[in-house]
Amino acid sequence: MLNDFFIRALLAGIGIALITGPIGCFVIWRRLSFFAGTLAHSALLGVTMALVFELNIAFSVFLISAVLAIFLLQLQTKTNLPNDALLGLLAHSSLAIGLVIIGFLTTIRFDVMGLLFGDILAVSQSDLLLIWGGGVFILIILKIIWKPLFASTINYDLAKAEGMNPDRYNAIFTILMAAIIAISIKIVGLLLITGMLIIPAALARNISNNPLQMVILSTIGGLLSILIGLFSSLEFNTASGPSIITAALILFCFSLLKFKKYSELKK
Amino acid sequence: MENKNKVLLKVENAGVSINDKSLVKGVSFEIKQGELVTLIGPNGSGKSTTAKIALGIYKKIDGKVKKYTDKIGYVPQKISIDWTLPIRVLDFMTLTEELTQDQINIALNLTGVEHLKNKSLSNLSGGEFQRVLIARAISKKPELLVLDEPVQGVDFKGEIALYELIKQISEKMKCGILLISHDLHVVMSATDFVLCLNGHVCCSGAPHKVVKDSKYKELFGDRASNILSLYEHKHDHTHSQDGTIDQK
Numbered sequence: 180m181l182n183d184f185f186i187r188a189l190l191a192g193i194g195i196a197l198i199t200g201p202i203g204c205f206v207i208w209r210r211l212s213f214f215a216g217t218l219a220h221s222a223l224l225g226v227t228m229a230l231v232f233e234l235n236i237a238f239s240v241f242l243i244s245a246v247l248a249i250f251l252l253q254l255q256t257k258t259n260l261p262n263d264a265l266l267g268l269l270a271h272s273s274l275a276i277g278l279v280i281i282g283f284l285t286t287i288r289f290d291v292m293g294l295l296f297g298d299i300l301a302v303s304q305s306d307l308l309l310i311w312g313g314g315v316f317i318l319i320i321l322k323i324i325w326k327p328l329f330a331s332t333i334n335y336d337l338a339k340a341e342g343m344n345p346d347r348y349n350a351i352f353t354i355l356m357a358a359i360i361a362i363s364i365k366i367v368g369l370l371l372i373t374g375m376l377i378i379p380a381a382l383a384r385n386i387s388n389n390p391l392q393m394v395i396l397s398t399i400g401g402l403l404s405i406l407i408g409l410f411s412s413l414e415f416n417t418a419s420g421p422s423i424i425t426a427a428l429i430l431f432c433f434s435l436l437k438f439k440k441y442s443e444l445k446k
Numbered sequence: 447m448e449n450k451n452k453v454l455l456k457v458e459n460a461g462v463s464i465n466d467k468s469l470v471k472g473v474s475f476e477i478k479q480g481e482l483v484t485l486i487g488p489n490g491s492g493k494s495t496t497a498k499i500a501l502g503i504y505k506k507i508d509g510k511v512k513k514y515t516d517k518i519g520y521v522p523q524k525i526s527i528d529w530t531l532p533i534r535v536l537d538f539m540t541l542t543e544e545l546t547q548d549q550i551n552i553a554l555n556l557t558g559v560e561h562l563k564n565k566s567l568s569n570l571s572g573g574e575f576q577r578v579l580i581a582r583a584i585s586k587k588p589e590l591l592v593l594d595e596p597v598q599g600v601d602f603k604g605e606i607a608l609y610e611l612i613k614q615i616s617e618k619m620k621c622g623i624l625l626i627s628h629d630l631h632v633v634m635s636a637t638d639f640v641l642c643l644n645g646h647v648c649c650s651g652a653p654h655k656v657v658k659d660s661k662y663k664e665l666f667g668d669r670a671s672n673i674l675s676l677y678e679h680k681h682d683h684t685h686s687q688d689g690t691i692d693q694k
Contacts, residue, residue, distance in 0.1 A: 208531045330541050333527065340501035340520035340592065341542040388532050388566060 184300055185413065191302045192405035192423070194310040195363045195375065198317050200398025202359055203380035204390070205352060208332050213263055216373040217251075217270040218244045218357055222364050223277035226294055230284060237309055237361045244357030247273060297368030297420035299409065306365060313362040317355055324348050329390065367420045378427040379404060382434035400430055452479045453514055454590045454622040460499050460509035469495045471508065472646045475639065477590065477622035482613070484625045484633050487643035488665060493626045494523050496643060497592050500624060515590050519583030521576075523594040523626070527567050535562050535570075535578050543586040553585030554578070556611060558604065572599030580608065584615055591615070591623045605629075609636065630666065 206215050225240030232239075247269055254265050281291065290298070321328075330338040331345030338345045360372055367375050379400035380393070387393040407430075408423030415422075454477050461471030470492030477483050485493045499507050501520060527533060539550045554560040557577040562570065570578065580596050593612065597605045609629075613636045616623045627633045634640065634653040641650040642662050649659040656662050 208528065210528070210530075326542075332531070333533070333538075333541060334522060334525050336498065336501075336503050336522050337520055337525065338542065339503045340498075340522075341518055342516055343542060384530055384532060389534050389537050390532060391537075393532055 184302070185409075187302045187304070187307060188299045188409055188419065189406075190307055191299060191310050191366050192409055193402060194307070194314045195366055196379070196401030196405045197398060198314045198359055199363070199372075199375045200379055200383075200401045201318065201321055201394045202355060203376040203401070204383065204394050204397050205328065205332065206356070206376050207380045207384070209352075211356070212373065212377050213266045214251075215356055215360070215376050217266045217273075218247060218360050219364075219369045219372045220270040221247045221273035221277075222360055222369040222372075223294060224273045224280070225277075225361070226364070227277045227280040227284065231280065236365070237313075240364055241357050241361035243273070244360055245354065248353045248357065293368070294364075295368050295370050296418055297364070297366050297371060299366045299419040299423075302366065310362050310366070313358060317358055320351065320355060324351055328352055367423065371420045371424050374424040374427065375401065375404075378424065378431055382427070382431040385431075385434040400427065400434075403430060453477070454479060455500055455514065455624070456510075456512040457496075457500055458510040458512075460496075460507055460511055462495060462499055462504050462507045468645070470499070470643065470645055473499070473509075473641070473643070474647070475641055475650065477624055479589070479622055480616055480620045481638045482616050482623045482625060482636060483639045483641070484627060484637040485641050485643055486627065486630065486633065486666075487648070491644045492646075493643055494594050496641075497594050497624060497626055501592055513590075515588075517586065517589040519586055519588035519591045521579045521583045521591075521593045521596045523598075525579070529568055533567050534564055535559070535567060536564060538567055538578065539582050539585060541582065545585055549585055553581040556584065557581040557608065573601055573604065576600050577604070577608070580611075584619075587619060587621075589621050591621055593623065594626045595628065596625070597627075597629075606632070609633075612636075 206212060221243050222240045225243035226236055228234065228243060229236045229239035251265060251269060254260075254269075255262070258265070260268075293301070327338065327343040327345070328348040328351070330341070330343050331348050335345050359376075360369075363372055363375070380397040382400045383393045383395075383397035387396050404423050404427035407426035409419060411417065411426065412419040412422035456476045458474050460473050462469050463471075473492075473496050475483060485496055487493050498504060500511060501518065502511060502513065535554070536550065539545060539553070545553075550563070551560055554563060557580050559574055559577045559581060562574060562578065567575070567578070576597060576599055580593070583591060583593070591612075596612070597608050600608060609632045612623065612625070615621065625633065625637070634657070637653050639651070640653050640656045642648045642656055642659070642665060644665060648661040648665060649656055651659075
């Protein structure tokens with residue numbers, strides 16, 4: 180019989196995979212991989228803020244991510260530096276500030292490794308509630324805004340001309356990304372959440388020929404990564420977060436091998 | 447027939463500047479139902495910009511734009527689909543509107559690309575892609591169609607057929623059309639109203655008036671006037687041989 184903590188870990192992981200599957204597709208369609216990484220890096224600052232001001236961690240991470248996104252928009256209008264340079268600047272400076280503040284928190288015991296790489300085996304019941312509650316909420320919002328968001332992703336002008344209001348949906352999507360990072364930071368950690376967003380979507384792209392199919396395959400890929408990663412971390416006593424991402428990478432390699440065969444199936 | 451004259455779009459003294467540099471200014475025109483308005487002008491004269499102003503794509507513009515319809519179909523000048531996004535013609539057709547399979551088939555059939563329905567957008571040739579773009583824009587039965595060089599990259603035979611189709615649509619579906627084109631010959635013959643742009647409106651009016659304008663000749667050269675007058679002869683049966691523009 181499996182242990183309680185392991186069942187909780189499985190449930191948490193499945194919840195995360197169900198959200199990162201569809202959201203991850205939009206992240207790579209919209210070329211936001213680096214942006215997602217930046218938001219994840221800023222999560223460290225979010226966690227330290229939570230400790231300093233005794234806030235809820237998920238809430239604090241969400242808040243810092245949102246502030247960072249707004250700050251990025253401001254920077255874009257003030258300077259002509261390319262986007263990737265601005266994102267790099269924000270990612271590493273927010274990470275650095277977070278680590279500096281941790282240095283001051285001598286009275287609080289703090290598991291930095293757990294924060295960086297996640298600790299899925301320490302998931303509590305309230306964490307589960309947050310993941311599933313938040314996850315259902317995120318997916319419902321995504322379902323509602325799917326069409327205008329997708330049209331805006333294809334072409335801003337076209338969506339705007341035909342009455343879709345792309346600015347609004349781009350903003351909502353940024354908020355969804357901040358939310359998903361906030362609720363999954365404890366499970367996969369801030370260095371690996373971007374991997375969970377990107378790798379399943381990337382492997383799905385190799386074997387799909389339409390958007391819906393890619394979303395479904397990305398979700399399945401994420402679920403398989405979670406299952407394989409968790410069971411192997413139990414078996415080989417490896418860190419759970421990195422095991423999940425490694426499993427995703429192996430699946431990605433398989434998707435490359437199968438590429439030819441699948442593309443023949445496509446019309 | 448009273449609603450034939452319903453105004454769909456009214457642009458008043460509109461313009462847009464980016465970083466204090468004016469792209470186009472002082473543009474006024476209106477489009478009524480069943481009317482085909484054409485924008486012509488050299489490269490960089492603000493044709494696409496004017497179309498985008500009319501569509502409300504810019505956040506900050508000078509002047510006023512009033513839209514009296516929400517049913518708009520747009521064929522942008524340039525659209526690139528990233529490889530990371532797998533999308534078939536079929537998925538693209540329903541981008542901004544829910545359509546039945548029948549509606550999709552009919553629209554694709556009109557532009558001659560029904561056989562490409564299940565193909566990936568990224569595998570289409572330039573001309574095929576334009577046909578899909580036009581099919582998508584007309585499939586939602588818009589009241590206002592904005593076509594930014596819709597036949598670029600389409601073969602010669604297809605070009606004539608597509609212009610013919612555009613003309614038919616404006617007549618049958620009674621929708622207003624804003625067309626941007628380089629092809630003076632074809633455009634002028636079907637257009638109700640022409641705006642000749644070069645950063646501002648150089649001249650505007652019915653085609654046969656515009657070609658008489660000295661500013662038009664300055665912009666496109668005397669040959670451009672001749673092309674039209676020769677073409678118009680076929681319809682007007684005014685057989686002046688020298689090809690000068692003063693006829694009727």
